[in-house]
Amino acid sequence: MFFHWLEKNPFYFALMISVVISFAGLLEIVPNFAQAARPLSTEKPKTVLELAGKNLYVKDNCIACHSQMIRPFKSETDRYGKYSLSGEYAYDRPFLWGSKRTGPDLHRVGNYRTTDWHENHMRDPKAMVPGSIMPAYKHMFTNVADIESAYAEAVTVKNAFFTPYGPEFKRTRAAWEAHRPKVIADAKKIADDMKDEDVKKAVANGEVPEIVAMIAYLNSLK
Amino acid sequence: MQSNAALEYDYTVAKLFTYVTILFGFLGMLVGTILALQLAFPELNYLIGEYGTFSRLRPIHTNTVIFGFTVSGVFATWYYFAQRVLKVSMAESRFLMIMGKVHFWVYFIGALIATITLVFGISAGKEYAQYEWWVDIVIVIIWIMWGVNIFGMIGIRREKALYVSIWYYLACFLGIAMLYLFNNMSIPTYFATEGLGSIHHSVSMYSGTNDALVQWWYGHNAVAFGFTVPIVGMIYYFLPKESGQAIYSYKLSLLSFWGLMFVYLWAGSHHLLWSTVPDWMQTMGSAFSIVLILPSWGSAINMLLTMKGEWNQLAENPLIKFMVIASTFYMLSTIEGPIQAIKSVNAIAHFTDWIPGHVHDGVLGWVVFMIMASLFHMTPRMFKREIYSKKLMGIQFWMQTTAVVLYFTSMWIAGITQGMMWRAVDEYGNLVYSFIDTVTVLHPYYVIRGVSGVLYTAGFILFAFNIYKTITAGRKLTEEPQFRTPMA
Amino acid sequence: MDIQNIQGYGMFFLTIFLTVILYWYILYLYRSEKKGERDFEKYGRIALDDNIDSPLVEDKIASERDNTKEQNK
Incomplete structure (x- = not known):
């Protein structure tokens, strides 16, 4: 048998x-597989600064408490905005839907929170939301974000998965050096809306504090 | 190979893994308790600067419990019972013996390094698969070394029939290998460019919805093949051996085996209900989760029926108590899971504390109890000493059982409260509660959970102490006990 | 026929196929025991008699010896 x-x-x-x-x-x-990987026609890949922020979202493991998935219920669309679509995630590597909402959903947080709000909130969550149990992320104001890895990631996904980044994204160090001022310019735009003098100074010196990349990423979630 | 009167089973490797099981168990539970307390008292987030926040510590808790505690418990029991049911000693093969030791040391050092990467936030971001690409490679090597031992031992066995526990461990090996490999597929960006950026950084080969599907196919089944399959294998060996009763129905154990193998993997998409994965996948995940009750309860009932007519042992032997309550918690969590996988229930339960509640009645009540019981059974036989204290074992049992009950009851209430508050609307259809209202209301439940964590970890310290005293000061045994483990 | 239809039919026949396999296996387990071809419950003893000199339920070495004998015939 x-x-x-x-x-x-x-x-x-x-x-x-x-x-x-x-x-x-x-x-x-x-x-x-093929169908689920298709982006919405309006979807643009993240900028290098936003990608660096995404990597910080991963590094500090925000998904332990925050989801990025608005389910199709009225109670959720009232609270967070339009329900999520598959095509909106097509450039997300890894996906960051999360599995627990100790804090609120963040998929469209860019629609209703500002740079200023995030700056205060990350420094002291209780000051913005009384009763909050979120820890403060003060170290993000002093640590420097790894924008080079973010650029390397953009180039990698462009070459391997045809993510539509422009022709200036190349594997070489020279290409990165050429792109770097753009990232700093993006960072400056965020820093201009912030109050922290040390952050402004750092950006003026050509460095990107983690908080700037983080806020750029959060603002891009729409 | 001639049978040799002087030949004995060799527990060198099993002993080593026993020590690290206890070490990682303690670490995992300690971090878990800190996490629980942080939710109740947020000031505790600042104990060690940026490395001590809830978010940074959580992967350390989950990975230490899964890949530290449970996996080394699986290894420890494998190196113990595989020899016995295959009737071949590790000492008979020099190659397997050396490989076993290398396996241990690579595992132990690898696990420490892996934990350090998580402390520094070197993470790929997917739950239970946070390790970055090069750590994944080390893990694959460790896993293959275990495979060498599995197939090596099977190759030189004397007993031709493979006992059902071996089936389960084999499935654990194959299942985890497949899942881990596919889910962790990623490209290191440093090598894909001209050395730009960090060498640790990598990018997932799947994106968005696909990544989610692969991840939860993995995430759910890492639970299946890490927390269920080998633990079922464990109880199929240790319960009969401890009680002296053969499995109630060996045929049922085989049937549930194939049932579990086939059904379990479909259920992964129940983690993605109401998300953007196609509807038919969600329905499939839901349906198969309910079907999953059958093989799970098939195993659980088989275990309980093994004790038929021998229930007096439950009162006399605390080890039997551990194993019987473990299979009871297994039944509880395998009925709770399918309930949560029903779409309308999931709409309330998902994203709430009911989910960690479910995970923990499975892990604390089933996995940890079963591993502790196995180690209690093994220690007197490996070290030829009597268990140091039966009384301590009883205290530990009640402490930890109380802790599990506190944990899941508080999280049930917390989860359902929060789920209902999120969707509560007034007579005009407006949301009643702002998000923070649904957080502050949970404070008492978070405190209860913190207490439960302290109680459970304290129980585990008693366990570690009892094992330590058994090894160093237990009364010496002249010959190996056949069934019931002797204890003072 | 689009992919959804194919999936639908595939699922239907797969379900039937698997149900058949499941019942075949159950039947096999109980039938072969009833007819006395195999005794499954004896394997349960492997966990109980697990000393290195305990009696074997099925002797691997002996059965291999038998196999080679048969091949040499």
């Missing part, structure tokens, strides 16, 4: 287990 034979041959037995457990993945993930 088949089963008897199978149980006596560890190799084929292991193979059988692999076949049985791979069914689900094949049938659930593969058929929809």
